[in-house]
Amino acid sequence: MRAFAGLAACCATSLAAAQCPRTGDTVFDSGFEQPPVHAYHVAPGGDDGHDGSAASPWASIQHAVDAVAAGDAICVHAGVYNELVTITRSGSGAAGPIVLQAVPGDAVVIDGTALPIPGGQHGLVTLVDASHVIVRGLELRDYSTASVANVPIGLYVTGAGSDIRVEGNHIHGIRTTASGCAANAFGLKVDGTRAPASIKRLVIAGNEIDHLVLGCSESFSLDGNVEQWTISGNHVHHTNNIGIGAIGFEGVAPDPAFDQARDGVIVGNVVHDVSSYGNPAYGNEYAADxxxxxxxxxxxxxxxxxxxxxxxxxxxxxxxxxxxxxxxxxxxxxxxxxxxxxxxxxxxxxxxxxxxxxxxxxxxxxxxxxxxxxxxxxxxxxxxxxxxxxxxxxxxxxxxxxxxxxxxxxxxxxxxxxxxxxxxxxxxxxxxxxxxxxxxxxxxxxxxxxxxxxxxxxxxxxxxxxxxxxxxxxxxxxxxxxxxxxxxxxxxxxxxxxxxxxxxxxxxxxxx
Incomplete structure (x- = not known):
């Protein structure tokens, strides 16, 4: 994957700044080589009829992800955004990734309060068949259900795709209050649902995932046709089921030969205060890994x-x-x-x-x-x-x-x-x-x-x-x-x- 060294720096910290700072002004260094083709801005008080510049930002994150092309960055400014974000576009190795990230130092919250769960399973941020995408620095919170028919997810990657990075996000307050093992919720979930095309070259790093009510599910899991991945430096805590899972043979991929998380690394993570004791799906059992x-x-x-x-x-x-x-x-x-x-x-x-x-x-x-x-x-x-x-x-x-x-x-x-x-x-x-x-x-x-x-x-x-x-x-x-x-x-x-x-x-x- 080719991209630019100053990824975080592309997001100016002030709405008055109309262009990206120089490439060397980095907050996160992901090995990228050039600044974005365009840096677009989203802020409270913006308008989706604007041009998305720092001086005239858009109002909704979804409008931004629908408008950008390979090599573009979306700089989201401080505020609470009560919306679902679905990314179906891809960057490229030649032009660079599509980047969705908080402006460095800004508290950007995507809040799921009272939002629906489309299709019965959805994330506050969902990537579908996307490649060369980076999601960074967002707080995803308070997405919930009381129904076994619905599965709320903080951040969801599904389908097939490559060269995806999920970095430095904070996911919490994802909950199901339904009962039994048909009740499910996830903090972060990756499902490789196609074959032979997989989700591959995936990096999930430096995220905090906490205070989840999960039913029979995991706080953070990779399932199905997912390969060549790294889970590093994440902090998972205070949840009532499994912390980090790498799963196979669940029928997530359509071909059993590909239905297995594989060729990955789980390194340098901290997992604590995870227990299923008292979880209605388990009763009084110590069953959470x-x-x-x-x-x-x-x-x-x-x-x-x-x-x-x-x-x-x-x-x-x-x-x-x-x-x-x-x-x-x-x-x-x-x-x-x-x-x-x-x-x-x-x-x-x-x-x-x-x-x-x-x-x-x-x-x-x-x-x-x-x-x-x-x-x-x-x-x-x-x-x-x-x-x-x-x-x-x-x-x-x-x-x-x-x-x-x-x-x-x-x-x-x-x-x-x-x-x-x-x-x-x-x-x-x-x-x-x-x-x-x-x-x-x-x-x-x-x-x-x-x-x-x-x-x-x-x-x-x-x-x-x-x-x-x-x-x-x-x-x-x-x-x-x-x-x-x-x-x-x-x-x-x-x-x-x-x-x-x-x-x-x-x-x-x-x-x-």
Whole structure:
């Protein structure tokens, strides 16, 4: 995608400014190369009969997106806009993207109060079959329904298209007050609904998504024929269902061969205060993941912070005969969850599972605070040929470290070079393997044939209260890991430092 370095700067901060500042005056740098062909303006008190200049702005955002062409930017000035915005036009690689963004420093609100939900499912901002589009710096709020027939969405990308960026937006107050699992709402949703044409080269970065009432849906999800994407630096919090989801096999794409989110990266996000407990679609169940790969493939989940959710990271599939596969979860920090820290395998015998996934170099601390028994690492149904290495697994008072409670596969995972510790102490810690329980590391090794090189020792975190989960000098985690083949450990640790320093890789999310 070709565009201009001064993307944000094209939007003059004053209505009196009639042209774009020089390209170097940037607020967001997205690697763009030239200023927009035209910069049009929208402001309260404007008129759609005007020419859209800074001196004579338009009144509605929808009028602007219907008027612009490839390479143009729409500069929206401070105000509350009670309208739905649907983008069906595309930019181009040659002329540049179509840009919809708030003027830097201006509070631009698209408010959904009392607005309809066309077609039964719609966003406050919706992109349909659009390519080379950027949406940036908007606040999208208060779009709701009380009907199971309607699905409100904060920002919705659907159809097919490429080279889309969604950056620095704040989405909140999207709600369904309908009951049961037919009730749905989403903060941000991407649906690849065509095949073989996909939604691809998609970047969703630096957005805040919070205070949502979702029913059976996700705060933020990619579903269907979506490929070559990056979800980075987003902050998802205070919602009553899944934080970030990458989904497959839901029938979103018309051809099952393409119906799977794939070839993506979920990196550097913060997800917290996410729980389905009390959500009418679930009742009193701790079922909401911070990050959920449900039927996705070839995805990397790395350097995310997930805390005070139900399940931290789950790699599974809800569809019988289908799996999440070839996913790498590495260098993540997961703590203080209501249920398990990391979960592999389907939640029941009648659903799908997890295969060829790798859990490498993560730090899990005091999850399962509700005492569900799922522990720090949970392995459920139809899990096979997975890898779990170099993780710090630190259980709380319940002492459940690994809970692999099903025996339906011969080799759910290979585990080694993990560092185990527990507030319950050696005598109060437990491991479960294919349905058999063990109450000592020696018993666990003998019964499971796993973790031959894994110690039970205090990792010596710098601060358990903060927490600061870097390790102190002398930690048994230092240089105690093993680098798996194929670059599975990645290049960087949780803090962005080189993944290997010293004689060998460290166990856990940080490299000392």
């Amino acid at each position: 911070g990050i959920y790969v449900d039927g996705g493939t070839r995805i990397t989940v790395e350097r995310n912070l997930v805390h005070h959710v139900d399940l931290g990271i789950e790699l599974a599939s809800e569809h019988a005969g289908r799996t999440t596969s070839h996913v790498v979860a590495r260098s993540n920090i997961i703590h203080s969850g209501n249920s398990s820290g990391i979960s592999l395998g389907g939640y029941a015998a009648g659903v799908g599972g997890t295969e060829h996934c790798s859990v490498v170099g993560n730090t899990l601390l005091r999850n399962d605070v509700q005492g569900t028994g799922s522990g720090e690492l949970q392995i459920q149904y139809h899990a096979s040929d997975n890898l779990v290495v170099d993780n710090v697994v630190y259980a709380g008072p319940g002492g459940v470290l690994v809970h692999a409670y099903t025996g339906d596969t011969a080799m759910p995972a290979v585990l080694d070079h993990n560092l185990y510790w527990s507030d319950a102490g050696a005598a109060g810690s437990t491991w479960t393997w294919r349905g058999s329980d063990y109450d000592s590391l020696a018993g666990w090794r003998a019964g499971s044939s796993q973790d031959a090189h894994s110690p039970f020792a205090d990792p010596l975190f710098l601060d358990l209260v903060g927490p600061d989960l870097r390790t102190a000098p002398g930690s048994p985690a230092i240089d105690a890991g093993v680098e798996p083949d194929g670059g599975l450990a990645g290049s960087f640790d949780y803090g962005g430092d080189p993944r290997v320093a010293g004689g060998a890789i460290d166990i856990g999310a940080y490299e000392r």
